[in-house]
Amino acid sequence: MIGSLIRKIVGSKNERELKRMQPVVERINALEASIVPLSDQALAGKTAEFRQRLAQGETLDDLLPEAFAVVREAGKRVLGMRHFDVQLIGGMVLHSGKIAEMRTGEGKTLVATLPCYLNALTGRGVHVVTVNDYLARRDSEWMGKLHKFLGLTVDCIVHGLTDAQRKVAYGCDITYGTNNEFGFDYLRDNMKFALQDYVQRDLHFAIVDEVDSILIDEARTPLIISGPSESSSELYYDVNRIIPLLKKGELIEHRDGKIGPSTKEYSGDYTVDEKAKSAALTEEGVTKVEKLLSIDNLYEPRHIEVLHHVNQALKAHALFKRDVDYVVKDGEVMIVDEFTGRLMPGRRWSDGLHQAVEAKEGVKIESENQTLATITFQNYFRLYDKLGGMTGTADTEAAEFSEIYKLEVAVIPTNSPMIRKDQSDVIYKTEKEKFRAVAEDIVVRYQSGQPVLVGTISIEKSEEISELLRKRGIPHHVLNAKQHEREAEIVAQAGSRGAITIATNMAGRGTDIVLGGNPEMMARKEAAGSEDPEAAYPALLEKYRVQCAADRAVVLEKGGLYILGTERHESRRIDNQLRGRAGRQGDPGESHFYLCLEDDLLRIFGSHRVAYVMDKLKIPEDEPIEHGIISRAIENAQKKVEGHNFEIRKHLIEYDDVMNKQREVIYTQRKEVLGGENLKGTIEGITGEMVDDMVATFCPEKTPAPDWNWESLFEDFFGQFYLKPAFPEPSTPGLNQDRLAEGLKAQVLERLAEKEAEFTPPVMEHLMKVLLLQTIDGQWKDHLLSIDHLKEGIGLRGYAQKNPKEEYKREAYGLFMEMMGRIRQEVVQKLFRIQLAREDDVERMEAEQRRRRVVLNRVGGEDQGHKPVTREEDKVGRNDPCPCGSGNKYKKCCGR
Numbered sequence: 001m002i003g004s005l006i007r008k009i010v011g012s013k014n015e016r017e018l019k020r021m022q023p024v025v026e027r028i029n030a031l032e033a034s035i036v037p038l039s040d041q042a043l044a045g046k047t048a049e050f051r052q053r054l055a056q057g058e059t060l061d062d063l064l065p066e067a068f069a070v071v072r073e074a075g076k077r078v079l080g081m082r083h084f085d086v087q088l089i090g091g092m093v094l095h096s097g098k099i100a101e102m103r104t105g106e107g108k109t110l111v112a113t114l115p116c117y118l119n120a121l122t123g124r125g126v127h128v129v130t131v132n133d134y135l136a137r138r139d140s141e142w143m144g145k146l147h148k149f150l151g152l153t154v155d156c157i158v159h160g161l162t163d164a165q166r167k168v169a170y171g172c173d174i175t176y177g178t179n180n181e182f183g184f185d186y187l188r189d190n191m192k193f194a195l196q197d198y199v200q201r202d203l204h205f206a207i208v209d210e211v212d213s214i215l216i217d218e219a220r221t222p223l224i225i226s227g228p229s230e231s232s233s234e235l236y237y238d239v240n241r242i243i244p245l246l247k248k249g250e251l252i253e254h255r256d257g258k259i260g261p262s263t264k265e266y267s268g269d270y271t272v273d274e275k276a277k278s279a280a281l282t283e284e285g286v287t288k289v290e291k292l293l294s295i296d297n298l299y300e301p302r303h304i305e306v307l308h309h310v311n312q313a314l315k316a317h318a319l320f321k322r323d324v325d326y327v328v329k330d331g332e333v334m335i336v337d338e339f340t341g342r343l344m345p346g347r348r349w350s351d352g353l354h355q356a357v358e359a360k361e362g363v364k365i366e367s368e369n370q371t372l373a374t375i376t377f378q379n380y381f382r383l384y385d386k387l388g389g390m391t392g393t394a395d396t397e398a399a400e401f402s403e404i405y406k407l408e409v410a411v412i413p414t415n416s417p418m419i420r421k422d423q424s425d426v427i428y429k430t431e432k433e434k435f436r437a438v439a440e441d442i443v444v445r446y447q448s449g450q451p452v453l454v455g456t457i458s459i460e461k462s463e464e465i466s467e468l469l470r471k472r473g474i475p476h477h478v479l480n481a482k483q484h485e486r487e488a489e490i491v492a493q494a495g496s497r498g499a500i501t502i503a504t505n506m507a508g509r510g511t512d513i514v515l516g517g518n519p520e521m522m523a524r525k526e527a528a529g530s531e532d533p534e535a536a537y538p539a540l541l542e543k544y545r546v547q548c549a550a551d552r553a554v555v556l557e558k559g560g561l562y563i564l565g566t567e568r569h570e571s572r573r574i575d576n577q578l579r580g581r582a583g584r585q586g587d588p589g590e591s592h593f594y595l596c597l598e599d600d601l602l603r604i605f606g607s608h609r610v611a612y613v614m615d616k617l618k619i620p621e622d623e624p625i626e627h628g629i630i631s632r633a634i635e636n637a638q639k640k641v642e643g644h645n646f647e648i649r650k651h652l653i654e655y656d657d658v659m660n661k662q663r664e665v666i667y668t669q670r671k672e673v674l675g676g677e678n679l680k681g682t683i684e685g686i687t688g689e690m691v692d693d694m695v696a697t698f699c700p701e702k703t704p705a706p707d708w709n710w711e712s713l714f715e716d717f718f719g720q721f722y723l724k725p726a727f728p729e730p731s732t733p734g735l736n737q738d739r740l741a742e743g744l745k746a747q748v749l750e751r752l753a754e755k756e757a758e759f760t761p762p763v764m765e766h767l768m769k770v771l772l773l774q775t776i777d778g779q780w781k782d783h784l785l786s787i788d789h790l791k792e793g794i795g796l797r798g799y800a801q802k803n804p805k806e807e808y809k810r811e812a813y814g815l816f817m818e819m820m821g822r823i824r825q826e827v828v829q830k831l832f833r834i835q836l837a838r839e840d841d842v843e844r845m846e847a848e849q850r851r852r853r854v855v856l857n858r859v860g861g862e863d864q865g866h867k868p869v870t871r872e873e874d875k876v877g878r879n880d881p882c883p884c885g886s887g888n889k890y891k892k893c894c895g896r
Contacts, residue, residue, distance in 0.1 A: 014411050024065060025088050031069040046070045047151040050121050060118055067118045078149045084415045087111045093410045094388035099211055099401060101394040101411045105584020108390045112207050113143050120152050120173035124204040128176045131210045133158040140176035147174055157181045166199040179214045183223040183380045187373040190667045193773055195674045203384045211389025212573055216397050218377055219649050225373040239309045240359035242292040243317045246270055249282055272318045274604045279318040316356035324458040331363050371784045376656045378404055392580045393573040400646055404653055420583030423592040426624035434596040438566055439468040446474055450558035451499040455565045455578040462502045476500035492518045495561050497551035513581055516552025519544035560588035567599045568634055570641040601637050658809050662816050666780050679768045686824050687748045695741045706730040722832045723751050775826045783819045
């Protein structure tokens with residue numbers, strides 16, 4: 001109560017922030033009179049002037065009012081668009097490294113030009129992050145005109161570019177691109193073997209468009225670069241054949257009397273928990289699987305891989321639905337983004353799940369992959385010195401933005417008052433009745449000429465509604481992952497008179513819906529079919545401008561764009577995004593959600609109380625209900641899911657924070673090696689540490705020198721440096737650990753100097769660089785695999801009353817330190833063993849290889865009369881120690 005009283009007197013924090021920025025807005029407006037008279041050349045010349053003033057000590061904040069005034073004037077001249085005062089506020093919020101929540105249609109794309117220009121003046125680069133390639137291209141071309149007019153360089157990062165093209169794009173003042181492209185370029189750069197091959201510069205400032213989609217919705221899935229592992233795909237097919245033979249179980253509750261304790265058990269072979277998105281075998285199921293696969297005990301260590309395949313196949317069949325979670329296109333399983341309904345080409349579920357789905361659908365199974373590099377979006381975007389974001393829906397997730405990214409959310413007022421009518425939800429008992437009512441509503445709106453945008457949560461549902469409308473003869477467009485290519489075109493025309501558009505999860509965000517239709521797009525489309533498109537375009541544009549103006553008047557009279565939601569999403573924010581498509585810039589609009597008790601959200605999380613009310617009131621199936629208890633039940637269900645999803649993302653970032661520190665250490669080391677500065681000093685430092693460790697291990701400080709373990713020290717030293725050490729006499733007076741270590745280090749350095757003389761310093765330096773990089777990369781890859789295995793089983797520590805997160809931190813640190821030790825050993829062993837081959841040795845080796853190929857060809861070809869080649873020695877197994885004595889496995893040494 002006291003809090004609300006204070007807010008009434010001094011205003012909310014958001015209101016105070018807006019009030020603080022108002023004088024700056026007035027200052028920008030006052031500068032307009034002096035900026036307008038400037039010629040184009042003089043206006044563009046302001047960029048060089050601003051850069052000079054920065055060099056002389058002024059800050060970006062000092063330049064902000066004048067720079068914003070210059071961008072506003074350039075927008076008028078180049079784009080025919082003048083920034084509103086609320087857009088100037090949005091630009092200031094982005095520049096200060098915060099999130100600007102601006103309603104749909106308030107011109108976020110134009111807002112971004114203000115902080116982009118200002119921050120690009122530093123010459124350190126600005127990244128504008130979008131949700132898809134189309135928007136990245138569109139914005140870089142559209143807003144790029146303004147920036148280029150002012151003398152800045154602009155480019156775009158999209159799928160399919162070469163490294164050379166990417167490097168040019170990242171070298172520009174402003175670079176547009178998708179979150180995936182930026183993240184993967186960062187990972188790829190840190191796998192390269194030369195600094196000049198890096199495409200990215202230091203990460204300075206990024207503006208994330210649709211920030212909630214990128215930093216919240218997509219943050220549950222980390223970016224992973226992977227390579228093929230050695231697993232066989234046959235096991236996926238074998239396991240897949242038995243899953244349809246298993247029966248889904250039901251929960252059975254036994255009670256002793258009316259008030260006695262109850263016991264719960266499951267019938268069937270497996271259970272499904274839709275809330276947790278998990279499936280598990282029952283005891284009967286385990287027995288059945290063992291019988292079907294002819295296995296005595298599925299939980300024996302030797303069958304652990306089979307168990308893993310069974311669990312993944314069970315998930316694929318029980319939880320992942322075709323045309324909801326994925327589509328099969330051109331013989332390939334493609335993931336559908338659950339939040340936008342867009343296809344995600346190139347993305348694959350990890351841990352064998354994608355292969356299990358491929359087996360289920362009977363398409364070719366791609367080889368299972370092993371992680372080579374990975375990072376979460378949370379940790380990638382936290383690498384930027386400054387981060388800003390913009391969206392129409394961020395305030396509901398303000399707590400998460402603050403906790404994970406340290407980003408504040410500022411709600412920017414609309415330029416014109418919002419007059420959209422948001423109707424109460426209606427709920428039916430069955431989906432059949434709900435869809436019938438939806439179709440009736442659409443038919444009525446269509447006949448009146450009012451455009452309708454129908455929102456669904458899956459491809460499957462959108463096609464069901466499409467079929468209902470087709471039967472009634474209602475023309476319409478379906479926008480989902482299957483029509484991904486036409487996304488922008490369909491969305492842009494969704495406000496045309498009588499247009500009916502069905503969209504999955506409101507794909508097409510970022511494209512304006514213009515009431516009455518988009519004349520430019522219509523004219524371009526028709527002109528493309530003529531003999532001379534350029535000549536035909538002006539006349540067609542004029543024709544469609546007149547037509548669209550007339551249609552707009554009709555649409556406005558009928559109430560503007562009508563948003564019809566066919567189901568509530570698990571996140572309130574996604575529903576708000578759908579609603580936000582109507583009522584832009586003071587236009588009228590209306591929104592209405594149709595629900596039923598069979599909807600996933602209500603069925604899984606909250607339908608019991610609603611079903612109870614409907615039964616008590618004896619409501620027929622074909623009659624909807626509107627009641628306060630329904631709205632509360634739906635909101636509570638959404639809050640539950642939002643909380644659950646936040647916990648998943650928080651869990652992911654907590655675990656990845658451990659990996660992030662390790663990743664920073666490895667990537668920093670790689671960069672130092674690639675920089676080539678004092679590689680010799682690095683190797684000398686490594687060898688010195690190793691000698692100190694050996695002496696500390698075998699020559700305890702409190703033990704007399706004659707009693708030290710000289711034999712083990714000799715073996716360890718020789719095994720590591722391939723050098724027989726010359727030890728002092730154990731009885732030498734004053735002999736201690738330090739003196740022994742110094743003597744051994746001198747011998748190592750002497751051997752290192754001999755190697756350098758043998759190879760020449762430039763070759764030796766190159767050799768050290770290659771050995772360091774190859775070893776770091778190989779050991780890091782193996783470490784990531786170990787971490788994956790650790791993560792998989794760490795949750796079970798909870799049963800032993802241990803904190804899984806603390807256990808993970810402790811064990812991941814131990815694995816990392818072991819890996820660092822192995823890097824040291826491997827680099828030194830290889831460096832001290834490597835030898836310079838003489839020309840006659842090389843010729844002899846090549847002749848021997850040619851001879852072997854001839855003999856093997858004869859054995860495998862037509863000449864069967866020759867005696868088969870036999871080995872005099874036993875075959876070396878891939879996991880056996882290498883015969884060369886390096887101490888490594890054969891597959892990672894000579895068998896490579």
